[in-house]
Amino acid sequence: MQPAVPEPVEPAPPFPTSLCHRCAHQRDVKTASSWFLRCVKLESKYPPQPVRACPMFEPRRSDC
Numbered sequence: 001m002q003p004a005v006p007e008p009v010e011p012a013p014p015f016p017t018s019l020c021h022r023c024a025h026q027r028d029v030k031t032a033s034s035w036f037l038r039c040v041k042l043e044s045k046y047p048p049q050p051v052r053a054c055p056m057f058e059p060r061r062s063d064c
């Protein structure tokens with residue numbers, strides 16, 4: 001009998017209080033052990049987290 005292969009564990013969402021989680025411009029970038037919040041509006045792509053206020057924020061449709 002072979003040993004059980006553990007299920008991969010997804011990393012926890014980073015900065016759960018960040019405004020980006022509720023923004024239409026946020027995209028998740030995940031690796032095997034990391035999870036980044038990418039912004040498609042910012043030239044820098046990865047804003048300093050956690051974002052508390054942002055003039056480009058637009059709520060996701062599911063949050064409307």
Ligand code: SF4
Pocket residue numbers: 019020023024025026027038039040041042047051054055056057058
């Ligand atoms: S627009 Fe602002 S709130 Fe939205 S993902 Fe980019 S940095 Fe975050």
